[in-house]
Amino acid sequence: MHMSVRVAVAGASGYAGGELVRLLLAHPEVEIGALTASSNAGQTLGSIHPHLTPLRDRLLEDTTAEVLAGHDVVFLALPHGHSAALAAQLPDEVVVVDCGADFRLENEGDWTTFYDTPYAGSWPYGLPELPLAEGNQRDLLTGAKRIAVPGCYPTGISLALAPGLRAGLLDPADIVIIAASGTSGAGKSRKPHLLGSEVMGAMSPYGVGGRHRHTPEIEQNLSRAAGAPASVSFTPTLAPMARGILATSTARLTAGASAGQLREAYAAAYEREPCVVLLQDGVWPRTSDVLGANTVHLQVTVDPRQGRLIAVSAIDNLTKGTAGAAVQCLNLALGLPELTGLSLVGVAP
C-alpha cells in the first residue's frame, strides 16, 4: 500500500537537518512539507545546501509550532535545549523524532550534571539494534509517537560493547573508549576550534577527563545491555575529515571468557541486523566504507596479554549517527518496513 506521509524538518539549514532532507528525498512514502531554520529563515534551501538539488528553490520557514503542526511527522534537528518547548506545543498525534539530546537521558541527575539546563524527561531511545539484558529496544519504538535519536558517539560505541556485556563476558565497571569524529559532528555554528586552519592536518582531544556529555548516555545504554551499572572512561578527539566516527572501545573480560565466546555473542546479536555489520575476521572498520550509509561496521578481537576486548566501530555521524537513525525511527513509528528509504551502501574510495 502506498502511503503519503507529510514530514517537516525543523533545523533544515543545519548539518543534521540537511542530511535528513537528503535521505527523505529518497524515501518513497514521504512528502516533504515545511523545512525550517532560524537565522537562515527566508533563504532558499539551495543557498544553504546546494547538494539538495531537487529542492533548491524551497524557502526555509521560521521554526514555530504553527509551521510544524499539520504534518504527520516532525523531525527536530535543533541545538540542545530547543526541542522540549517546541515539542510540547505539537499535537499528541504528530510523531516527533528529536535528533537533539533533550529526551535521551532517563536520569535527571545525569542530565543536570552534563547539560546544566532544566530536565525535560525521556522518550523511547531510537537505537532499535541495541542488545538489552531484558526486553527489546525495537518494541519500544514500534508505533511510538515520541522518539529520542541517539547521540552520534553513543551509537557506534554502544553497539560495539553491548553484545559482550549482555552475554556476561565483559566487566561493565572496566571500560575505556577513545573515539575520533569528523568536524560535522560539531554542527555548523562558527567556533574557533573548528576553523579550517585549526583542524586541517591536526587531531586533537576534547572533553578529556570524563567531561563529555555523551558519557552518561553511553553508560545508560551499556547498563541496560549488562543488566548492571556500567562505568566508562570516554575520550573524544576531533579528526580532520568532514564526516565519520571511528571508535575504539575496550573492556576487561570476565573470568573464563574467551575470544571464541565473544565472537559468537557478537555474531548472534547482529546476524539479523542489516545495519550492524560484524566484518569478516581480519577486516577492520574504516569511516570511508560507511560514508552516507545507514550502517555500523564493527570488528572485535581480544588482546590476550591484557585480557581485554578491543571493539572498533565506524559510522557516518550524520547518517546512522543521526539522520539515518531518525528515518529508521520514523519507519518504526509508522509501521513501515524499517529500512524504507535507507541505503546500506557506502561511497568509496
Ligand SMILES: NC(=O)C1=CN([C@@H]2O[C@H](COP(=O)(O)OP(=O)(O)OC[C@H]3O[C@@H](n4cnc5c(N)ncnc54)[C@H](OP(=O)(O)O)[C@@H]3O)[C@@H](O)[C@H]2O)C=CC1
Ligand atoms: N552533527 C551531528 O553529527 C549530530 C547532531 N545531532 C544533533 O542534531 C541537532 C542539530 O545538530 P547540527 O545539525 O549538527 O547543528 P547545526 O548547528 O548544523 O544546525 C542547527 C540548526 O538549528 C537551527 N537553530 C539554531 N539556533 C536555533 C534557535 N535558537 N531556534 C531554532 N532553531 C535554531 C539552525 O538554524 P540557522 O542555521 O538557520 O540559524 C540550524 O538549522 C543537535 O541537537 C545535535 O546535537 C545529533 C547527532 C549527531
Ligand SMILES: CC(=O)N[C@@H](CCC(=O)OP(=O)(O)O)C(=O)O
Ligand atoms: C565533533 C563534535 O564536536 N561532536 C559533537 C557530538 C555531536 C553529537 O552527536 O551529538 P549530540 O547530538 O549529542 O550533540 C560533540 O562532541 O559535542
